[in-house]
Amino acid sequence: QVQLVESGGGLVQPGGSLRLSCAASGFTFSTYWMYWVRQAPGKGLEWVSVINTGGGSTYYADFVKGRFTVSRDNAKNTMYLQMNSLKPEDTAVYYCAARVRRRVPPPLAKNEYDAWGQGTQVTVSS
Numbered sequence: 001q002v003q004l005v006e007s008g009g010g011l012v013q014p015g016g017s018l019r020l021s022c023a024a025s026g027f028t029f030s031t032y033w034m035y036w037v038r039q040a041p042g043k044g045l046e047w048v049s050v051i052n053t054g055g056g057s058t059y060y061a062d063f064v065k066g067r068f069t070v071s072r073d074n075a076k077n078t079m080y081l082q083m084n085s086l087k088p089e090d091t092a093v094y095y096c097a098a099r100v101r102r103r104v105p106p107p108l109a110k111n112e113y114d115a116w117g118q119g120t121q122v123t124v125s126s
Helices: none
Strands: 003-007 010-012 018-025 035-037 045-051 058-060 068-072 077-085 090-100 118-123
Touching: 003 090, 010 045, 018 035, 018 090, 018 118, 035 068, 035 077, 045 077, 045 090, 058 068
Parallel strands: 010 118
Antiparallel strands: 003 018, 018 077, 035 045, 035 090, 045 058, 068 077, 090 118
16 A cells, blocks of 8 residues: 655654655656655744756755655655754654645645555754
8 A cells, every 4th residue: 555654753852853754655756746744843844955756956944944855766666754953843753745736835734645654743942
């Protein structure tokens, strides 16, 4: 079945780094646009980044530009999010999601995606 599994979250101090991974299965990963979306405690969904099918085009929310980098390895059916210079306000559950059709900025409803992961917690705190 279609499945997205995130990993790599954890507790990190402000200014630190984390690398999230999103492993895909059950669909043709290389034909889907991939998204990172996050949800902070008590807040709604917030899009973070988008990467196209080949990995050559990327988009970022203004609040992560210059700090986060999204990439994908279609041979491994995996997407990554390198997060540097982390701030306490980056604390959230990070979800990866897939859509066969491009949409930028991405939708902020789970049912707008073709696949959605279970999320990985990122906590930035000293």
